[in-house]
């Protein structure tokens with residue numbers, strides 16, 4: 001059984017901010033107010049959502065998206081209250097053409113106080129691009145699976161760590177904190193099951209090269225709560241403090257929210273999500289989108305956990321990027337889809353009056 005390391009509970013009082021949130025977004029037949037009884041999940045009072053839509057969400061889109069649209073998306077996410085946004089990557093444009101305009105995107109985004117932009121970098125060259133673009137944080141990305149490492153960044157896990165070493169040193173000199181992703185931590189599209197011990201080894205190596213935060217990532221979105229807990233426990237046992245662990249779950253098998261609750265009950269307080277559930281990795285066949293930010297906000301605020309995100313403004317961002325992607329794009333499911341459809345129906349009805 002999973003034993004929560006932390007026992008934070010925040011109960012929602014009628015009329016509180018979280019209560020007001022639920023009444024605006026629910027039908028009369030349902031309520032997300034946290035039950036005032038001992039069966040309520042033990043959750044932290046607040047959670048940081050790292051918005052990865054502009055990078056992980058868009059990198060796999062086949063049709064080129066203009067820098068202007070990416071900038072409009074990022075600015076709306078910041079306006080919605082998201083305070084850490086993975087906006088771009090500086091990777092080889094031959095490998096991921098969609099992300100080739102990272103410098104132009106970063107040159108165009110608003111920089112409101114308190115908003116931190118992050119860039120994904122695979123090596124020193126990428127780090128140099130990120131520093132020039134004046135991001136606030138960078139992320140390197142290793143894998144717990146050898147095959148995925150080869151397919152995604154064309155080197156072994158050990159070689160990837162050696163590439164990160166100079167990049168992390170240069171980031172430290174530039175004053176940029178580094179996040180280290182562990183991709184395929186809950187399973188690999190090529191190797192299948194990934195042992196938690198592999199996650200622990202990579203976590204230890206990423207810490208050793210200077211990563212300040214370790215992000216356990218379910219790249220294929222096939223993990224379940226027990227597998228999520230085992231991977232997070234392995235990273236924690238390798239020496240990563242719970243408050244420096246982040247959870248990144250794709251939702252291919254519809255397990256992401258359950259996995260997030262598990263992570264939060266263990267004491268993790270940082271989770272990744274992408275507006276409108278965008279996403280997928282070009283080198284992870286079969287994997288679909290990230291857990292939708294709307295779904296995470298809806299769940300957490302409904303459980304009395306503060307996210308700082310304004311759901312209406314988040315929908316502005318999702319509506320905007322879905323429009324830019326064209327083809328009548330909508331989130332696949334969940335609160336993200338329901339809320340966006342409801343908003344569009346209301347706008348349509350208002351236009352007819």
Ligand SMILES: CC(C)(COP(=O)([O-])OP(=O)([O-])OC[C@H]1O[C@@H](n2cnc3c(N)ncnc32)[C@H](O)[C@@H]1OP(=O)([O-])[O-])[C@@H](O)C(=O)NCCC(=O)NCCSC(=O)C[C@@](C)(O)CC(=O)[O-]
Nearest residue numbers: 090091092095122125126141152153154181217218219281
């Ligand atoms: C790592 C490499 C570069 C190795 O690629 P390579 O071909 O082995 O390396 P190379 O050093 O021979 O470089 C090839 C070319 O790329 C250039 N290059 C080299 N580095 C850079 C750079 N930073 N920025 C711009 N250009 C770069 C380099 O200069 C050269 O250019 P050329 O001489 O041929 O004209 C390549 O494999 C790569 O860029 N891979 C990135 C793949 C990627 O972005 N995948 C998606 C992100 S990972 C992910 O989605 C998972 C995650 C993090 O989200 C977690 C989760 O969801 O679970």
